[in-house]
Amino acid sequence: MNSNANLLVELFVEELPPKALKKLGESFAGVLAEQLRAQGLAAADAKVTAYASPRRLGAHITDVAAKAADQAVRQKLMPVAVGLDAQGQPTPALRKKLQALGVDVGSDAALAAVLARLQRAPDGKAEALFLDSVAPGVPLAAGLQKALHEAIARLPIPKVMSYQLEAGCADCELPGWSTVHFVRPAHGLVALHGAQVVPVHALGLRAGCHTHGHRFEAQAEPIELPHADAYAEALRTQGAVVAHFGERRALIESQLNQAAAKAGPSLSAIKDDALLDEVTALVERPNVLVCQFEPEFLEVPQECLILTMQANQKYFPLLDAAGKLTNRFLVVSNISPQDASAVTGGNERVVRPRLADAKFFFDQDRKKSLASRVPQLAKVVYHNKLGTQLERVQRVRAIAQAIAAQLGDKVLVEQADQAAELAKADLLTDMVGEFPELQGTMGRYYALHDGLPTAVADAIEDHYKPRFAGDSLPRGPVGVVVALADKLETLVGMFGIGNLPTGERDPFALRRHALGVIRMLIDKALPLELDALLAAAVPAFGSLIEDPRVPLSDFIYERLAGQLREQGFSAREVEAVLALRPQRLADVPKRLQAVRAFATLPEAEALAAANKRIANILKKAGDAEQVVDAHVSALLLQEEAEQNLYAAMQSIVPQADAQFDAGDYTASLQTLAGLRAPVDAFFDDVMVNAEQLDLRLNRLGLLKKLHLAMNRVADLSRLAV
Incomplete structure (x- = not known):
């Protein structure tokens, strides 16, 4: 065996679970390489190639040693005072320790040799004995x-x-049968170091140099691998298998694009990375074919047809240039016959009953209106402490009406109430029962069929949005109102019964709901205050819950802080703005931009430090809100520095307040920067805690007034280093 060569390891198994295949392949190769590196058999920069196909997990690792290099080892034995006597001879304790380590000390010569290898070295306050070995x-x-x-x-x-x-x-260590626990039964093990078989075993298999190709199209059975580096090419040419997951995925994607172009002008296969990964895990050598179904099925909403083709059959529907579903679809076959008509015909026969089921569900569902289904929600339990889905719908309606009244007129209130009442009705339809992913989507179709306004129908679909990070927001104001109401009902209800998310579990997706509320308030620039929203939602629950507003408000601001940090704002900037608990979350981005602009000013550092100093002074003076009054008597301003600060505030603060009230937070903070010089002079020349009570309270009032003026946009003291 050569000292260094490339290594190949393959486990040949029965069909692996497709949704897990990619992770299984990455883990198998990654842990193998990690363990070989840890033992000194593979270099840190060794190239690792993971292979994963429906019936194999493999790894190719470059530059692996036949034997790891010897290593010098220094082992601590015991303190010198314990291991050697006054004459420097080994004590019984040292002899016993050496024997326990397998060191020969049976003869005087052996003992002398060992003593020569012992080293003394400092170990804390004492000196210790160390044994050097290889x-x-x-x-x-x-x-x-x-x-x-x-x-x-x-x-x-x-x-x-x-x-x-x-x-x-x-x-097997014992006679008879032995039980193996693994993802699928394993039937082959390959371990090649260069051209040499490495004698290892696993799962009842001994390593060899033979593998197997495609079940039906392999040209050789088994396939003999002459060298570790011949693996991928041998499988491709002799086994009709593309073993590398990424290469196979790219090949499928290319074939999908080519087949779509061939099927018709401007056609494209639907983009679905999860489906592409799953299909990649189902085939060993892909062959994309074009199939079709009867055009009359296109009368069914395309979301239903797309979902059944993707979820049940793993097909790729074809869309036209406008994104509309056509009656053609792509199949990724695992065989490549000369005449593919049997394969396409078989897939067309298989998909037809699925589409027929979808059409039947759609036709049946439309025989009943959404409104007629609402009373049946009383039979669906939402939560054992919060009642049925019908009771939940009534709460969402109440919250939606309160929000709509703040945002719009009578029409918005009426449409929001109607959409909230019908939003969950499609849960009782056959289509949603078969495909829960279509809840909301089917509600919109059925609402339009019932003759409801488009704004109401859109809201029924959109009230689930945003479903995930990056998802679109509701299209119109009705959808925004109902989506807010739905999410607030969940948050208030779950917090109200103490059903809070933990670090590992969030079964009611409360974090996602909170982020959805935040996104709608900010991205839609809604003139709504958070505390008022929560206060409007709590009464809908009556006596079912405890008032959750304080912990829920904290939870929402925590989610907002995390989101803002992910967007690139510093922790200090976020803390400065959110310390004030701004009620209109739509203002938060503008406040952050203002704080960022302020921080670049030459006056910023000194003003932030002064702000922090003022906060500390007011805190030491007692409860700042009760003891120190933001009132200043000009007659009690004796020192020139305090007179100048008061005069500067009389000029600058009204201007900054006007800019703040106009929503120009950046200009407001920049105007306040003009107070730096008089503030610095005040702290240099004025004793705040004067012995005379009226002077001291007046100066504290001046600082309180200054503190309030400077901290309307953000708590600037949080910017101090």
Whole structure:
């Protein structure tokens, strides 16, 4: 065996779970490489290639040593005072320790040799004895065996299978049958270091140099691998298998685009990365084919047809240039016959009943109006402490009416109430029962069929938005109102019964709901105050809940702070703005931009430090809100510096307040920057805590007035270093 060569390891198994295949392949190769590096058998910069196909997990690792380099080892034994007597001879304790380590001290010569290897070195306050030795490098066979077992043990297996092995297998220690627990039954193990087989075993298999190709199209069975580097090419040419997951995925994507272009001008396959990954995990050598179904099925909403083709059949529907579904779709086949008509015909026969079911559900659902379904929500339990879905709908209606009254006129209130009443009715339809992912979407179609206004129908679909990060927001004001009401009902209800998210669990998606509320308030620039929103939602629950407004408000601001930091604002900027708990979240981005602009001014650092100093002074003076009054008597201003500060505030603060009231926060802070010089002079020349009570209170009042003026946009003291 050469000292260094490329290594190949492959586990050949029965069909692996497709949704887990990518992670399984990455984990298998990653842990193998990690373990080999840890044992000194692979370099830190060794190139690792992961292979994963429906029936194999593999790894190719470059420049792997046949034996790891020997390593010098220094081992601490014990303090010198314990290990050596007054004459420098080993004590019984040292002899016992050396024997426990397997060191030969049986003869005087052996003992003398060991003593010569002992080293004295400081160890804290005392001196200790250390034994220097050389640890032989681990051979590849032993190191790979350990790495292989570790890689198998750490595979992220979604569900483990158990199967039996006959006596005499590589991992059997006892006569008779042995049980193996693994993701799927394994049938082959390859371990090649260059051209040499590494004698390792796993899952009852001994390593060899043979693998297997495509079930039906392989040209050789089995496939003999002459070298670790021949793996991918041998599988491609002799086995009709593209073993690399990423290469196979790119090939499918290319074939999809080519087939779509061939099927018709301006057609394109629907983009779905999760489906593409899943199909990549289902085929070993892809062959994309064009199929079609009867045009009359296009009368069904395209979301239904797309979902059934994707979820149930793993097909790629074809869309036209306008994004409208056509009656053609793409199939990723695992075989490449000369005449593909049997394959396309079979897939067309398979999809037809699915589409027929969708059409049947759609036709049946439209026989009943959404409004007629609402009373049946009383039979659907929402939460054992919060009642049924119908009771929940009534709460959402009440909250939606309160929000709509703040945002619009009588029409908005009426439409929001109607949309809120019908928003959950499609949960009782056959289509949503079959495809829960279509809740809201089908409600919109059925609402339009019932003759409801478009704004109401859109709101029924949009009230779930945003469903995830980056999702679109509701299209119109009715949808925004109902979406806010729906999310606030969930948040207030769950916090009100103490059903809070933990670090690991958030079954009611309360974090997502809070972020949805934040996004709508900010991105839609809604003139709504957070405390007022929560206060409007609480009465809808009556006596069912405890008042959750304080912890829920904290929760929402925490989510907002995290979101703002992710957007690139510093923790100090975010803390400065959110310390004031701004009620209109739509103002927060403008406040942050103003704080960022203020921080670039030459006066910023000194004013932030002064602000912090003022806060500390007021805090020491007692409860700032009760003891110190923001009132100043000009007659009690004796020092020139306090007179100048008061005069500057009389000029600058009204201007800054006007700019603040106009929403120009950046200009407001920049105007306040003009107070730096008089503020600095005040602290240089004025004793705030004067012995005379009226002077002291007047100066504290001046500082309180200054503090309030400077901290309308943000708590500037949080910017101080």
